[in-house]
Amino acid sequence: MVTLETASSKIGSRPMDDAEFERWARLLETRTGVIVPPERKPFLETGLRRRMRATGHTQFDSYYDSVSTGTGGALEWASLVDHLTVHETHFFRHPPSFELIREQWLPQWLAKAAPDDSVHALSVGCSTGEEAYSLALMLDAELAKSSPVHRFGVTATDVSQSALGVARTAEYPMRRFAELPASYRAGIEVLSDGENFRITERLRKRVGFACVNLLHASRAPLRKLDIIFCQNVLIYFARERRRELLDGLAGLVQPGGLLVLGPGEAPGWSHPLMRKTGGPQTLAFVRNT
Numbered sequence: 001m002v003t004l005e006t007a008s009s010k011i012g013s014r015p016m017d018d019a020e021f022e023r024w025a026r027l028l029e030t031r032t033g034v035i036v037p038p039e040r041k042p043f044l045e046t047g048l049r050r051r052m053r054a055t056g057h058t059q060f061d062s063y064y065d066s067v068s069t070g071t072g073g074a075l076e077w078a079s080l081v082d083h084l085t086v087h088e089t090h091f092f093r094h095p096p097s098f099e100l101i102r103e104q105w106l107p108q109w110l111a112k113a114a115p116d117d118s119v120h121a122l123s124v125g126c127s128t129g130e131e132a133y134s135l136a137l138m139l140d141a142e143l144a145k146s147s148p149v150h151r152f153g154v155t156a157t158d159v160s161q162s163a164l165g166v167a168r169t170a171e172y173p174m175r176r177f178a179e180l181p182a183s184y185r186a187g188i189e190v191l192s193d194g195e196n197f198r199i200t201e202r203l204r205k206r207v208g209f210a211c212v213n214l215l216h217a218s219r220a221p222l223r224k225l226d227i228i229f230c231q232n233v234l235i236y237f238a239r240e241r242r243r244e245l246l247d248g249l250a251g252l253v254q255p256g257g258l259l260v261l262g263p264g265e266a267p268g269w270s271h272p273l274m275r276k277t278g279g280p281q282t283l284a285f286v287r288n289t
């Protein structure tokens, strides 16, 4: 019988060969769009070894077969994806993008909005929720200044179930507090332990999380959106794939709506329905009306 301990020592003894690396990198790209360049092989290998250890596999091939078949395979694949994707994120990670919404896009939207219009935003590849809650904190504070006060909703999607689990708790350690601009702190509460804060229930109710693979996002039952925020996700995708995905996202934007990307994430991309907006620090497009 192979115990988990002996399994882990056996996996550790042989480095992944090139054919195995290519096979796994191809599977990850086919299923998530994420590419693993050769220099990221150690990252891929570490993630695989962790899950192989947890599931008692000693061979890359047998583990590959197990994630490729049946319901058990699908569940294990979901766990593996958590280990093979990068979840780093921050509140208000790219301030110029939020300023673009606050200073340019929102005043234009407000100028045309009917009294009962509301703003619907999507955070794509939301990881543990900071981007989605940043949008909620900002929209809440800015729309409160308008008369009438317009409502808003944020939908946030990711392929990683564990990241979404953290996002749904809406709790973050106090060391992250400094990422929140002072003017947007009304939407959080410090928990009684003094070590964590949480997004208030009123705002949590405005943010919904869903497990959606970006490769299928254009087929997801999403309503047309006023703002799509997609940052630090496409960088992990092949250039050709980025174009297809951006075309799909453009189709989800309302006329007059805004698509915000990370600077440098879509070099050369253009779309007949979208025109570039914002300054040199941002990469954003408005859909023609």
Ligand SMILES: C[S@@+](CC[C@H](N)C(=O)[O-])C[C@H]1O[C@@H](n2cnc3c(N)ncnc32)[C@H](O)[C@@H]1O
Binding pocket: 031, 032, 033, 034, 085, 086, 087, 088, 089, 090, 093, 124, 125, 126, 127, 128, 131, 157, 158, 159, 160, 163, 212, 213, 214, 215, 230, 231, 232, 233
């Ligand atoms: C580096 S985080 C970016 C988080 C946030 N957007 C930001 O800019 O701070 C990238 C996220 O993209 C997600 N991701 C990767 N491939 C994806 C896919 N095919 N569909 C949906 N999300 C994906 C990962 O799970 C991860 O949470």
